[in-house]
Amino acid sequence: xxxxxxxxxxxxxxxxxxxxxxxxxxxxxxxxxxxxxxxxxxxxxxxxxxxxxxxxxxxxxxxxxxxxxxxxxxxxxxxxx
Numbered sequence: 001x002x003x004x005x006x007x008x009x010x011x012x013x014x015x016x017x018x019x020x021x022x023x024x025x026x027x028x029x030x031x032x033x034x035x036x037x038x039x040x041x042x043x044x045x046x047x048x049x050x051x052x053x054x055x056x057x058x059x060x061x062x063x064x065x066x067x068x069x070x071x072x073x074x075x076x077x078x079x080x081x
Contacts, residue, residue: 012059
């Protein structure tokens with residue numbers, strides 16, 4: 001399935017809260033493809049195929065993604081002490 005180059009929106013959740021991620025293209029930037037989430041997260045990419053899968057996965061994390069996030073938080077909490 002092809003995605004529109006002008007943008008797209010993924011609805012889901014981030015850290016258990018509702019979130020919306022919008023992917024856009026801005027030809028004035030060095031990396032013209034980017035997504036921005038209502039949770040405050042954002043990423044930019046040089047090519048279009050990279051944008052939509054990561055935007056979708058940000059709002060629809062796999063079990064492995066959730067496990068990796070929890071592990072990172074535990075490590076951060078331990079080093080902050």
